[in-house]
Amino acid sequence: MPKAELHIHIEGSLEPQMIFELARRNGIALPYASVQDLRSAYAFTDLQSFLDLYYQGAGVLQTEEDFCEMALAYLARAAMDNVVHAEIFFDPQTHTERGVAMQTVVRGLARACEEAQQRHGISASLILSFLRHLSEREAFATLEQALPLREHFIGVGLDSSELGHPPEKFQRVFARCRELGLHIVAHAGEEGPPAYIWQALDLLRAERIDHGVQAVHDTALMQRLAAERVPLTVCPLSNQKLQVFPDLRQHNLKALLDGGLVATANSDDPAYFGGYLNDNLLQVFAATGMGVQHAWQLAAHSFEASFAPAADKARWMDQLAEVFERFAH
């Protein structure tokens, strides 16, 4: 079925093979003997244990061409899963901290989005994500550096180590981003408590919540998310691999949908978590016994929750209806 992917970190699409290739090209030494050796290090106990390897992997990216190649590889792979639209996070601070220029990052990724539209017919936009383990001051400096490239991204997000870094830490940066007309999203309630989701809504004015699976522990929050149709970008295999739901049969995506929430399914960091979007769907459907109606909801929600123009959303919904029409006969 056609669908949008709204929660994918482009640095999390960097496959071990490409990490080795870029390390070789850029003369960077890796602490792994082989691609297989690196892959076998991907055994995570929580979010932080993953982030440590994810930032290390991203350290091989140096040139505009590197960023472009990485994003083109993801978009080609996503198009194979019939993803018709992707809203892609990038973490500029991971790169600017290493001396890579902001424009190297943004121009490379933006070029990939344009080329993928030509080559694969997939539409893509970029969302700049602030690293929440860094300071508010550093987030403001990052925004400042990115503003000359404003035309290349549609919004801002908040990611990295959640516990101990509540949304309120970034209230003023996000207020400035809203004034600039940027869309606002934030990771909240991945490992962190429902209180972080309330803060993301009330203090950052997030239009979508990334993950948000901890909302089930707060009835009033569930009611609000449903009533206001705040989308959750849920990532099943990520939650399994980072031990949020160690057993996929315990995942609450079905419960969120059945509770009337605008939940969507996404891959988060597919190169690290063992699957792109269709793998996420197939595995969570098999594990939790979701049906055709849930599939329809997930695809329809993905379009509703996207920041794409209304005309595009209507066209994709028509395509979706056509697929389900055919399926029913």
Ligand SMILES: Nc1ncnc2[nH]cnc12
């Ligand atoms: N799942 C995740 N949570 C927080 N930050 C991230 N950065 C990349 N993936 C992330």
Ligand SMILES: [Zn+2]
């Ligand atoms: Zn994420």
